[in-house]
Amino acid sequence: MFIEARFGRRLSPLQQADVLAALSLDGENAAAFMTSFAAEFGVDLTGYEPRFHHRDEQRLLRPGWPFPAPHLFGLRLPIAVSTLANAAQTGRWPVTYPVLSVAASRQWLNAPLILFGLPVLAALVIAVLRWI
Structure with missing residues (x-):
């Protein structure tokens, strides 16, 4: 009923x-x-x-935009109505999360690839087109 009151529809x-x-x-x-x-x-x-259940908002300057960022660890745990009901009955969040460590970011690789990789690729394409 909480969902129906908020969103005006019943979930299947x-x-x-x-x-x-x-x-x-x-x-x-x-x-x-x-x-x-x-x-x-x-x-x-x-x-x-929250990082186990949903993504962050898309940000225009986020790497990979406009494609959504992947879920943390490639894992998304769904929140079922039964989970919400259990939480409402007990008064606390009932889910126990796995202990995972976040890998080091490799976003620093994007800058060299764009600054050096794209010009080299463009030069190769131009060279091939002139050769043809």
């Missing part, structure tokens, strides 16, 4: 298995949904890890 049984995906919520919208859920049902979200 299949959609109830993954609420955020069914409602197309990512980033700030997903965070706002979870905050309003916690406020309405008195749930302590101390253990909630």
Whole structure:
């Protein structure tokens, strides 16, 4: 009923298995949904890890834009209606997350590839076109 009151529609049984995906919520919208859920049902979200459930908002200057960033560790844990119900009944977030370490970023490779790789590629294309 919480979802129906907020979004004006009922989720099918299949959609109830993954609420955020069914409602197309990512980033700030997903965070706002979870905050309003916690406020309405008195749930302590101390253990909630948003990076396992949804992406951050797309930013124009993010590498890879306009394609969405991959989920953390290539893993996305769905939030089911049953998980939300359990949280509402117990008053705390019921999910236990795996302990994973974040790999070092290799975004620094983008600058040399763009600054040196593209001109070299362009020169090769021009050379091949002149040769043909």
